[in-house]
Amino acid sequence: MTSGSFPPGGASGTASTGTPCATSGEGTEGTLPDFATRVSGSRDLFGHGGRRPTASVNIITVHDGFTLNDLVSYNGKHNEANGEDNRDGTDDNRSSNCGVEGPTDDQEVLDLRARQRRNFLATLMLSEGVPLLLGGDEFARRQAGNNNAYCQDDELTWLDWSAVTEHADLVDFTARLCSLREQHPVFRRRQFLHGTPAPNTTRDDLDWYRPDGLSMSPQDWNAPFARAVTMALSGATGDATRPDDPFLWMINAWWEPLDFTIPDSLRDRSWNIELDTMNPNDASRTIDPSGPVTLTGRSQLLLRSPTPDRVAELPGH
Numbered sequence: 001m002t003s004g005s006f007p008p009g010g011a012s013g014t015a016s017t018g019t020p021c022a023t024s025g026e027g028t029e030g031t032l033p034d035f036a037t038r039v040s041g042s043r044d045l046f047g048h049g050g051r052r053p054t055a056s057v058n059i060i061t062v063h064d065g066f067t068l069n070d071l072v073s074y075n076g077k078h079n080e081a082n083g084e085d086n087r088d089g090t091d092d093n094r095s096s097n098c099g100v101e102g103p104t105d106d107q108e109v110l111d112l113r114a115r116q117r118r119n120f121l122a123t124l125m126l127s128e129g130v131p132l133l134l135g136g137d138e139f140a141r142r143q144a145g146n147n148n149a150y151c152q153d154d155e156l157t158w159l160d161w162s163a164v165t166e167h168a169d170l171v172d173f174t175a176r177l178c179s180l181r182e183q184h185p186v187f188r189r190r191q192f193l194h195g196t197p198a199p200n201t202t203r204d205d206l207d208w209y210r211p212d213g214l215s216m217s218p219q220d221w222n223a224p225f226a227r228a229v230t231m232a233l234s235g236a237t238g239d240a241t242r243p244d245d246p247f248l249w250m251i252n253a254w255w256e257p258l259d260f261t262i263p264d265s266l267r268d269r270s271w272n273i274e275l276d277t278m279n280p281n282d283a284s285r286t287i288d289p290s291g292p293v294t295l296t297g298r299s300q301l302l303l304r305s306p307t308p309d310r311v312a313e314l315p316g317h
């Protein structure tokens with residue numbers, strides 16, 4: 001096992017995915033190892049007794065708490081309508097309003113919120129384990145910052161289907177994520193990732209790299225300011241009959257742009273943009289593996305190296 005193959009330790013006591021990409025700068029120090037452990041299936045919690053990654057259920061939002069839209073629109077709960085002087089509901093929402101509390105016309109804030117919603121959805125759907133998507137999050141359902149709305153049977157909690165048209169781009173993005181997960185078994189492995197050479201290959205099933213393309217060291221994992229990493233999936237699925245394409249998942253949770261470098265050992269491959277949370281319509285473009293790949297602050301980029309003998313297996317080919 002190389003030093004960059006798998007994060008040391010990892011959080012315990014939660015099966016939810018989580019991501020530093022949607023928080024403000026406060027309270028996120030040292031969360032990178034936890035994040036890496038969760039998106040790779042929470043082997044520390046479920047990798048025993050013959051259990052599979054499907055034992056882990058990944059969540060961003062559920063029926064109790066904020067909706068996805070409210071998670072990136074409010075710093076605190078707003079449960080006044082419940083009649084308990086805003087005392088009910090949790091105060092631990094782990095949310096960020098992106099600069100303005102609640103509704104706003106500030107386009108910069110709205111753009112960041114839209115990107116954060118895509119970051120959350122991408123993190124949920126690309127993580128190993130079983131994704132749990134709260135109904136309505138795919139079209140940015142609002143609840144006015146109410147995180148305990150079980151007692152509200154009105155417009156506050158009803159699904160407003162007109163939002164499907166308003167947020168058609170988010171619906172399409174979510175559908176693409178679902179299709180990507182369906183087409184590529186590397187994101188729904190039957191065995192846990194171990195960061196060791198996969199059968200019939202010299203590559204690890206999983207490796208972690210710094211933005212500059214060097215392997216993550218223990219010092220890198222323990223750096224309190226670390227908010228960027230590349231996850232390299234070899235395409236090994238834990239089932240020799242279901243090989244997949246290699247992927248590079250680049251994550252920049254920093255609030256400023258960062259240049260990422262494809263690791264030396266992977267530069268001889270052709271890499272296409274499969275998903276870009278900053279430019280969701282910019283997909284299937286081939287990038288130059290020898291040059292820097294710039295990620296906007298708080299954004300994610302998924303690169304795929306197509307394997308020719310798999311193309312015919314994918315729907316539409």
